[in-house]
Amino acid sequence: MVTIKDVRESNLAFKLSGHASTMVAVFVGATSGIGMGTLKQYAKYAQGGKAYIVGRSKVAAQPLLDELKGSNPTGTFEFIESEISLIKNVDIVSEAIKAKEKKVDILFMSPGFLAAGGRIESAEGIDVPHALRYYSRLRFVYDLLPLLTESPAPRVISILAGGKEKAIDINDLEVRNDFTFAKAASNGTTQTTLAFEELAKSYPSITFIHKYPGFVDTGVIGRFLGTVTGLMAIPATIAKWAVLPILNFFSTTVDEAGERGLFLATSARYPPSKPKTDFVGVELPQGLEVATSSVVKDGASNGVYRLGALDDSAPDGDVLPRYRLDDVGKTVWEETQAVWDRALGRAA
Protein backbone atom coordinates (compact mmCIF):
# COMPACT_ATOMS: atom_id res chain seq x y z
CA MET A 1 0.00 0.00 0.00
CA VAL A 2 1.23 3.49 -0.79
CA THR A 3 0.04 5.85 1.92
CA ILE A 4 -1.04 9.38 1.07
CA LYS A 5 1.86 10.54 3.28
CA ASP A 6 4.31 8.71 0.99
CA VAL A 7 2.57 10.16 -2.05
CA ARG A 8 2.90 13.71 -0.70
CA GLU A 9 6.52 13.19 0.28
CA SER A 10 7.31 11.96 -3.23
CA ASN A 11 5.44 14.82 -4.89
CA LEU A 12 7.33 17.32 -2.77
CA ALA A 13 10.60 15.62 -3.76
CA PHE A 14 9.47 15.98 -7.39
CA LYS A 15 8.99 19.69 -6.84
CA LEU A 16 12.41 20.08 -5.24
CA SER A 17 14.13 17.94 -7.90
CA GLY A 18 13.62 20.57 -10.56
CA HIS A 19 12.94 17.84 -13.14
CA ALA A 20 9.59 19.37 -14.01
CA SER A 21 10.99 22.54 -15.52
CA THR A 22 11.76 20.77 -18.81
CA MET A 23 8.89 18.29 -18.68
CA VAL A 24 6.22 17.97 -21.33
CA ALA A 25 2.97 16.31 -20.25
CA VAL A 26 -0.10 15.53 -22.31
CA PHE A 27 -3.41 15.22 -20.46
CA VAL A 28 -6.43 13.72 -22.18
CA GLY A 29 -9.70 13.90 -20.23
CA ALA A 30 -8.39 16.35 -17.63
CA THR A 31 -11.20 18.91 -17.79
CA SER A 32 -12.82 17.13 -14.85
CA GLY A 33 -12.40 14.26 -12.40
CA ILE A 34 -9.21 12.32 -11.80
CA GLY A 35 -7.41 13.81 -14.82
CA MET A 36 -8.19 17.34 -13.66
CA GLY A 37 -7.07 16.49 -10.12
CA THR A 38 -3.76 15.20 -11.49
CA LEU A 39 -3.29 18.18 -13.79
CA LYS A 40 -3.81 20.57 -10.87
CA GLN A 41 -1.23 18.70 -8.79
CA TYR A 42 1.18 18.72 -11.73
CA ALA A 43 0.78 22.48 -11.99
CA LYS A 44 1.15 22.91 -8.24
CA TYR A 45 4.29 20.80 -7.86
CA ALA A 46 6.02 21.45 -11.16
CA GLN A 47 8.28 24.48 -11.33
CA GLY A 48 7.63 25.56 -14.87
CA GLY A 49 7.01 22.60 -17.14
CA LYS A 50 4.54 22.30 -19.93
CA ALA A 51 1.18 20.60 -20.28
CA TYR A 52 -1.09 20.07 -23.24
CA ILE A 53 -4.70 19.66 -22.18
CA VAL A 54 -6.88 17.96 -24.77
CA GLY A 55 -10.58 18.57 -24.24
CA ARG A 56 -13.87 19.41 -25.87
CA SER A 57 -14.34 23.05 -24.94
CA LYS A 58 -11.72 25.70 -24.30
CA VAL A 59 -14.40 28.13 -23.12
CA ALA A 60 -15.56 25.65 -20.47
CA ALA A 61 -11.94 24.95 -19.48
CA GLN A 62 -10.91 28.63 -19.17
CA PRO A 63 -11.42 28.86 -15.37
CA LEU A 64 -9.28 25.71 -14.99
CA LEU A 65 -6.59 27.17 -17.27
CA ASP A 66 -6.58 30.38 -15.22
CA GLU A 67 -6.24 28.37 -12.01
CA LEU A 68 -3.32 26.34 -13.45
CA LYS A 69 -1.49 29.48 -14.50
CA GLY A 70 -2.17 31.00 -11.08
CA SER A 71 -0.58 28.07 -9.28
CA ASN A 72 2.35 27.79 -11.71
CA PRO A 73 3.04 31.17 -13.34
CA THR A 74 6.16 29.92 -15.16
CA GLY A 75 4.40 26.85 -16.52
CA THR A 76 2.88 26.60 -19.98
CA PHE A 77 -0.64 25.23 -20.29
CA GLU A 78 -1.90 24.82 -23.80
CA PHE A 79 -5.47 23.74 -24.47
CA ILE A 80 -6.19 21.75 -27.64
CA GLU A 81 -9.88 21.65 -28.46
CA SER A 82 -11.03 18.41 -30.03
CA GLU A 83 -13.59 15.62 -29.82
CA ILE A 84 -11.20 12.74 -29.36
CA SER A 85 -13.69 9.89 -29.56
CA LEU A 86 -12.87 10.13 -33.29
CA ILE A 87 -9.56 8.50 -34.26
CA LYS A 88 -8.97 11.05 -37.02
CA ASN A 89 -9.12 13.81 -34.39
CA VAL A 90 -6.62 11.97 -32.18
CA ASP A 91 -4.25 11.98 -35.15
CA ILE A 92 -4.77 15.72 -35.75
CA VAL A 93 -4.12 16.54 -32.08
CA SER A 94 -1.04 14.31 -31.98
CA GLU A 95 0.36 15.92 -35.13
CA ALA A 96 -0.11 19.36 -33.55
CA ILE A 97 1.90 18.25 -30.50
CA LYS A 98 4.56 16.60 -32.65
CA ALA A 99 4.96 19.82 -34.63
CA LYS A 100 5.87 21.68 -31.43
CA GLU A 101 7.66 19.21 -29.20
CA LYS A 102 10.75 17.02 -29.37
CA LYS A 103 9.66 14.75 -26.51
CA VAL A 104 6.72 13.85 -24.29
CA ASP A 105 7.44 12.70 -20.73
CA ILE A 106 3.94 11.99 -19.43
CA LEU A 107 0.84 10.88 -21.30
CA PHE A 108 -2.02 10.84 -18.78
CA MET A 109 -5.38 9.58 -20.04
CA SER A 110 -8.73 9.46 -18.26
CA PRO A 111 -11.50 10.46 -20.70
CA GLY A 112 -14.80 8.62 -20.62
CA PHE A 113 -18.34 8.43 -19.44
CA LEU A 114 -20.72 5.73 -18.29
CA ALA A 115 -24.08 5.41 -20.02
CA ALA A 116 -26.75 2.75 -19.68
CA GLY A 117 -28.30 1.41 -22.87
CA GLY A 118 -26.95 0.28 -26.21
CA ARG A 119 -24.00 1.17 -28.43
CA ILE A 120 -23.49 4.85 -29.20
CA GLU A 121 -21.79 4.68 -32.57
CA SER A 122 -19.47 7.45 -33.68
CA ALA A 123 -19.29 8.56 -37.31
CA GLU A 124 -16.30 6.20 -37.52
CA GLY A 125 -18.40 3.22 -36.39
CA ILE A 126 -16.88 2.75 -32.92
CA ASP A 127 -18.92 2.81 -29.72
CA VAL A 128 -18.08 6.24 -28.25
CA PRO A 129 -17.47 5.16 -24.60
CA HIS A 130 -15.38 2.24 -25.90
CA ALA A 131 -13.33 4.63 -28.03
CA LEU A 132 -12.77 6.96 -25.09
CA ARG A 133 -11.68 4.18 -22.74
CA TYR A 134 -9.61 2.22 -25.24
CA TYR A 135 -9.35 2.91 -28.99
CA SER A 136 -8.65 6.66 -28.76
CA ARG A 137 -6.40 6.34 -25.72
CA LEU A 138 -4.27 3.68 -27.43
CA ARG A 139 -4.18 5.79 -30.59
CA PHE A 140 -2.66 8.64 -28.56
CA VAL A 141 -0.03 6.23 -27.28
CA TYR A 142 0.68 4.94 -30.80
CA ASP A 143 0.84 8.43 -32.33
CA LEU A 144 3.07 9.83 -29.60
CA LEU A 145 5.52 6.89 -29.41
CA PRO A 146 8.18 8.82 -31.37
CA LEU A 147 8.07 11.63 -28.78
CA LEU A 148 7.72 9.33 -25.76
CA THR A 149 10.83 7.41 -26.75
CA GLU A 150 12.77 10.70 -26.78
CA SER A 151 12.02 11.28 -23.08
CA PRO A 152 14.62 10.13 -20.53
CA ALA A 153 11.87 8.52 -18.40
CA PRO A 154 8.60 8.35 -20.35
CA ARG A 155 5.29 7.30 -18.78
CA VAL A 156 1.93 6.32 -20.17
CA ILE A 157 -0.92 6.21 -17.67
CA SER A 158 -4.47 5.07 -18.33
CA ILE A 159 -6.99 5.49 -15.53
CA LEU A 160 -9.52 2.74 -16.02
CA ALA A 161 -9.67 -0.58 -14.18
CA GLY A 162 -6.24 -2.24 -14.01
CA GLY A 163 -6.48 -5.47 -12.03
CA LYS A 164 -10.14 -6.02 -13.01
CA GLU A 165 -9.39 -7.87 -16.26
CA LYS A 166 -11.94 -10.52 -17.24
CA ALA A 167 -12.38 -13.02 -20.08
CA ILE A 168 -12.94 -11.44 -23.50
CA ASP A 169 -14.29 -12.73 -26.79
CA ILE A 170 -11.32 -12.30 -29.11
CA ASN A 171 -13.65 -12.62 -32.09
CA ASP A 172 -15.73 -9.68 -30.89
CA LEU A 173 -13.35 -7.19 -29.30
CA GLU A 174 -15.58 -4.25 -30.20
CA VAL A 175 -18.52 -5.95 -28.42
CA ARG A 176 -20.89 -5.83 -31.37
CA ASN A 177 -22.77 -8.97 -30.22
CA ASP A 178 -24.97 -8.91 -27.10
CA PHE A 179 -23.72 -5.45 -26.24
CA THR A 180 -24.00 -4.29 -22.68
CA PHE A 181 -22.23 -1.31 -21.26
CA ALA A 182 -20.64 -3.43 -18.51
CA LYS A 183 -19.37 -6.00 -21.02
CA ALA A 184 -17.81 -3.27 -23.16
CA ALA A 185 -16.20 -1.63 -20.13
CA SER A 186 -14.75 -4.92 -18.95
CA ASN A 187 -13.55 -5.66 -22.47
CA GLY A 188 -11.71 -2.33 -22.67
CA THR A 189 -10.03 -3.10 -19.36
CA THR A 190 -8.58 -6.43 -20.53
CA GLN A 191 -7.62 -4.98 -23.91
CA THR A 192 -5.76 -2.11 -22.23
CA THR A 193 -3.56 -4.41 -20.15
CA LEU A 194 -2.84 -6.78 -23.04
CA ALA A 195 -2.09 -3.91 -25.46
CA PHE A 196 0.24 -2.26 -22.90
CA GLU A 197 2.08 -5.55 -22.39
CA GLU A 198 2.42 -5.94 -26.16
CA LEU A 199 3.70 -2.38 -26.64
CA ALA A 200 6.14 -2.70 -23.74
CA LYS A 201 7.93 -5.50 -25.62
CA SER A 202 8.81 -3.10 -28.46
CA TYR A 203 9.19 0.07 -26.35
CA PRO A 204 11.03 -1.03 -23.19
CA SER A 205 12.08 2.50 -22.19
CA ILE A 206 8.45 3.44 -21.51
CA THR A 207 6.60 2.73 -18.27
CA PHE A 208 2.97 1.73 -18.87
CA ILE A 209 0.51 2.10 -15.98
CA HIS A 210 -3.09 0.86 -16.00
CA LYS A 211 -4.77 2.01 -12.82
CA TYR A 212 -8.08 1.30 -11.13
CA PRO A 213 -8.72 4.44 -9.07
CA GLY A 214 -11.23 2.99 -6.61
CA PHE A 215 -14.33 5.08 -5.95
CA VAL A 216 -13.47 8.72 -6.57
CA ASP A 217 -16.08 11.40 -6.01
CA THR A 218 -16.04 12.87 -9.53
CA GLY A 219 -19.80 12.69 -10.11
CA VAL A 220 -19.33 9.93 -12.70
CA ILE A 221 -21.70 7.49 -10.97
CA GLY A 222 -24.42 10.13 -10.49
CA ARG A 223 -24.22 11.01 -14.19
CA PHE A 224 -24.41 7.32 -15.07
CA LEU A 225 -27.50 6.76 -12.91
CA GLY A 226 -29.08 9.72 -14.68
CA THR A 227 -28.82 7.87 -18.02
CA VAL A 228 -30.88 4.87 -16.85
CA THR A 229 -34.33 4.74 -18.49
CA GLY A 230 -37.47 2.59 -18.27
CA LEU A 231 -38.42 0.68 -15.14
CA MET A 232 -34.85 0.70 -13.86
CA ALA A 233 -34.97 4.50 -13.74
CA ILE A 234 -36.88 4.37 -10.44
CA PRO A 235 -34.26 2.41 -8.43
CA ALA A 236 -31.53 4.39 -10.24
CA THR A 237 -33.08 7.69 -9.10
CA ILE A 238 -33.40 6.42 -5.52
CA ALA A 239 -29.78 5.26 -5.64
CA LYS A 240 -28.68 8.63 -6.99
CA TRP A 241 -30.33 10.71 -4.29
CA ALA A 242 -30.34 8.34 -1.30
CA VAL A 243 -27.44 5.88 -1.62
CA LEU A 244 -24.81 7.81 -3.56
CA PRO A 245 -24.36 10.59 -0.99
CA ILE A 246 -23.57 7.93 1.61
CA LEU A 247 -21.13 6.15 -0.73
CA ASN A 248 -19.51 9.49 -1.59
CA PHE A 249 -18.76 9.91 2.07
CA PHE A 250 -16.37 6.94 1.82
CA SER A 251 -14.94 7.88 -1.57
CA THR A 252 -11.58 9.37 -2.48
CA THR A 253 -11.59 13.08 -3.23
CA VAL A 254 -10.55 14.41 -6.63
CA ASP A 255 -7.63 16.19 -4.95
CA GLU A 256 -6.30 13.00 -3.38
CA ALA A 257 -6.81 11.04 -6.63
CA GLY A 258 -4.82 13.82 -8.31
CA GLU A 259 -1.99 13.57 -5.79
CA ARG A 260 -1.83 9.85 -6.54
CA GLY A 261 -1.97 10.57 -10.28
CA LEU A 262 1.11 12.80 -10.04
CA PHE A 263 2.88 10.17 -7.93
CA LEU A 264 2.27 7.54 -10.63
CA ALA A 265 3.58 9.91 -13.26
CA THR A 266 6.81 10.75 -11.44
CA SER A 267 7.87 8.15 -8.84
CA ALA A 268 10.76 5.70 -9.24
CA ARG A 269 8.39 3.04 -7.88
CA TYR A 270 7.36 2.25 -11.48
CA PRO A 271 10.48 1.85 -13.64
CA PRO A 272 10.36 0.76 -17.28
CA SER A 273 11.72 -2.56 -18.44
CA LYS A 274 14.92 -1.03 -19.88
CA PRO A 275 15.57 2.49 -18.56
CA LYS A 276 17.42 4.81 -20.95
CA THR A 277 19.28 6.57 -18.15
CA ASP A 278 19.90 6.18 -14.41
CA PHE A 279 16.90 8.44 -13.77
CA VAL A 280 13.68 6.43 -13.56
CA GLY A 281 11.71 8.87 -11.45
CA VAL A 282 11.72 10.64 -8.13
CA GLU A 283 13.57 8.70 -5.42
CA LEU A 284 11.32 6.52 -3.26
CA PRO A 285 10.33 7.64 0.22
CA GLN A 286 11.97 5.51 2.90
CA GLY A 287 10.31 2.10 3.33
CA LEU A 288 8.58 2.12 -0.05
CA GLU A 289 9.70 -0.46 -2.61
CA VAL A 290 9.70 -0.69 -6.38
CA ALA A 291 6.36 -2.14 -7.52
CA THR A 292 6.01 -5.55 -9.13
CA SER A 293 5.34 -5.32 -12.85
CA SER A 294 2.61 -7.33 -14.57
CA VAL A 295 5.15 -9.83 -15.92
CA VAL A 296 8.48 -10.64 -14.28
CA LYS A 297 10.73 -12.91 -16.33
CA ASP A 298 14.10 -14.11 -14.99
CA GLY A 299 13.88 -11.32 -12.42
CA ALA A 300 13.32 -8.63 -15.07
CA SER A 301 10.32 -6.31 -15.12
CA ASN A 302 8.24 -5.81 -18.29
CA GLY A 303 7.60 -2.16 -17.33
CA VAL A 304 3.79 -2.56 -17.15
CA TYR A 305 1.94 -1.95 -13.88
CA ARG A 306 -1.66 -2.91 -13.09
CA LEU A 307 -2.47 -0.87 -10.04
CA GLY A 308 -5.29 -0.71 -7.53
CA ALA A 309 -6.67 2.28 -5.66
CA LEU A 310 -3.70 2.47 -3.28
CA ASP A 311 -1.15 2.09 -6.08
CA ASP A 312 -0.16 -1.47 -5.29
CA SER A 313 0.25 -4.09 -8.01
CA ALA A 314 -2.89 -6.16 -8.51
CA PRO A 315 -2.69 -9.96 -8.33
CA ASP A 316 -2.57 -11.70 -11.72
CA GLY A 317 -6.18 -12.94 -11.68
CA ASP A 318 -7.64 -15.80 -13.71
CA VAL A 319 -7.40 -14.82 -17.35
CA LEU A 320 -4.12 -13.01 -18.00
CA PRO A 321 -1.66 -15.91 -17.52
CA ARG A 322 -3.54 -18.01 -20.11
CA TYR A 323 -3.86 -15.06 -22.49
CA ARG A 324 -0.13 -14.45 -22.29
CA LEU A 325 0.62 -18.10 -23.11
CA ASP A 326 -1.77 -17.92 -26.08
CA ASP A 327 -0.29 -14.61 -27.32
CA VAL A 328 -3.70 -12.92 -27.13
CA GLY A 329 -1.97 -9.55 -26.66
CA LYS A 330 -0.63 -9.77 -30.22
CA THR A 331 -4.13 -10.46 -31.54
CA VAL A 332 -5.60 -7.59 -29.52
CA TRP A 333 -2.96 -5.20 -30.83
CA GLU A 334 -3.44 -6.30 -34.47
CA GLU A 335 -7.22 -6.03 -34.15
CA THR A 336 -6.89 -2.59 -32.57
CA GLN A 337 -4.95 -1.39 -35.59
CA ALA A 338 -7.54 -2.96 -37.91
CA VAL A 339 -10.33 -1.04 -36.12
CA TRP A 340 -8.34 2.22 -36.52
CA ASP A 341 -7.79 1.52 -40.24
CA ARG A 342 -11.48 0.84 -40.75
CA ALA A 343 -12.45 3.96 -38.79
CA LEU A 344 -10.04 6.18 -40.73
CA GLY A 345 -11.16 4.63 -44.03
CA ARG A 346 -14.71 5.60 -43.18
CA ALA A 347 -13.63 9.09 -42.14
CA ALA A 348 -11.73 9.69 -45.40
Ligand SMILES: NC(=O)c1ccc[n+]([C@@H]2O[C@H](COP(=O)([O-])OP(=O)(O)OC[C@H]3O[C@@H](n4cnc5c(N)ncnc54)[C@H](OP(=O)(O)O)[C@@H]3O)[C@@H](O)[C@H]2O)c1
Ligand atom coordinates in the same frame (compact mmCIF):
# COMPACT_ATOMS: atom_id res chain seq x y z
N1 LIG B 1 -14.49 8.05 -10.63
C1 LIG B 1 -14.48 6.79 -10.27
O1 LIG B 1 -14.88 6.44 -9.16
C2 LIG B 1 -13.95 5.74 -11.22
C3 LIG B 1 -13.89 4.41 -10.78
C4 LIG B 1 -13.38 3.45 -11.64
C5 LIG B 1 -12.95 3.80 -12.91
N2 LIG B 1 -13.06 5.10 -13.33
C6 LIG B 1 -12.63 5.43 -14.69
O2 LIG B 1 -11.61 6.41 -14.65
C7 LIG B 1 -11.72 7.29 -15.77
C8 LIG B 1 -11.81 8.72 -15.28
O3 LIG B 1 -12.94 8.82 -14.44
P1 LIG B 1 -13.45 10.21 -13.86
O4 LIG B 1 -14.42 9.87 -12.81
O5 LIG B 1 -12.29 11.09 -13.59
O6 LIG B 1 -14.25 10.78 -15.13
P2 LIG B 1 -14.99 12.20 -15.31
O7 LIG B 1 -14.85 13.08 -14.15
O8 LIG B 1 -16.36 11.86 -15.76
O9 LIG B 1 -14.10 12.88 -16.46
C9 LIG B 1 -13.95 12.30 -17.67
C10 LIG B 1 -13.31 13.18 -18.70
O10 LIG B 1 -13.78 12.59 -19.90
C11 LIG B 1 -14.17 13.61 -20.77
N3 LIG B 1 -15.27 13.17 -21.66
C12 LIG B 1 -16.50 12.75 -21.32
N4 LIG B 1 -17.21 12.48 -22.44
C13 LIG B 1 -16.42 12.77 -23.48
C14 LIG B 1 -16.58 12.70 -24.90
N5 LIG B 1 -17.72 12.28 -25.48
N6 LIG B 1 -15.55 13.08 -25.67
C15 LIG B 1 -14.39 13.48 -25.12
N7 LIG B 1 -14.18 13.57 -23.79
C16 LIG B 1 -15.18 13.21 -22.99
C17 LIG B 1 -14.66 14.74 -19.89
O11 LIG B 1 -14.58 15.92 -20.66
P3 LIG B 1 -15.69 17.09 -20.61
O12 LIG B 1 -15.22 18.01 -19.51
O13 LIG B 1 -15.59 17.70 -21.95
O14 LIG B 1 -17.00 16.45 -20.32
C18 LIG B 1 -13.69 14.67 -18.73
O15 LIG B 1 -12.53 15.43 -19.00
C19 LIG B 1 -12.95 6.84 -16.56
O16 LIG B 1 -12.55 5.97 -17.59
C20 LIG B 1 -13.74 6.06 -15.51
O17 LIG B 1 -14.57 5.07 -16.09
C21 LIG B 1 -13.53 6.09 -12.51
